Amino acid sequence: MEPAVLDALASPRRREILRLVWTGEQTAGAIHRAMPDVTFGAVSLQLRSLVEAGLVEARTERRNRFYRARPEALGPVAEILERMWDDALWKLKLAAELEETRRGPKPRRRRKKRKQ
Amino acid sequence: MEPAVLDALASPRRREILRLVWTGEQTAGAIHRAMPDVTFGAVSLQLRSLVEAGLVEARTERRNRFYRARPEALGPVAEILERMWDDALWKLKLAAELEETRRGPKPRRRRKKRKQ
């Protein structure tokens, strides 16, 4: 496994995208619709990072671009992630984490507790 | 495994420290001596991060503080890291990576290529 993989997995946002394309391919638009708190551009950039790290691959069909995970790039880490995603408690943690780690200018919603 | 573990593993510096305390405990000073391009303070802060992530634990003996890895916190990732460290090619990659990802003010040495 490449160190770049560990870098890519460090971001909750990228882990969330990876989860979305894990079981089947999704268009960039569908992925964006699943995370309406960020712009389409932001999603596109994170998709690029994931592709560069080798965790995700893409194909173009007509106007759409379909992304899907490459679990083989993760080796044994794939199973760890699957276990995380199956764990309901972990889902709540991820939601909290996405809230906490929001970045960039002009947070649209009320900010809650700001990571301690 | 906690997501915090993935965050901690994202930093080449922390991975290097983890490697140093993997097979046996080391004092903070010994760890610092192994990475003379950063200050003692910087090493101490990264050690704190690793302890907070649960990847490393510490004990105090007289004036010294001994750190050691907690491989059980990594689960199957432990083996992946060990494989990385055993791989001579990967060692070269790490060296390059540490060079590339240097941060903070006043880089003491000539900077080489600055990440592409």
Next chain:
DNA sequence: AATATAATTTAGTTTAAACTAAACTATATG
């Protein structure tokens, strides 16, 4: 008590990551 050694903590700086808004490319449709 003074000094040395080992390490942590604090305050401030630099850099890179994550983001936004807007410009852009490409494909489809009336």
Next chain:
DNA sequence: CATATAGTTTAGTTTAAACTAAATTATATT
């Protein structure tokens, strides 16, 4: 051709991470 749709890219902003230098804590030694 004009307009809509799908997506990427660029330029610039904000935040957090990684760092430094200096202050601080704690323990040992003379």
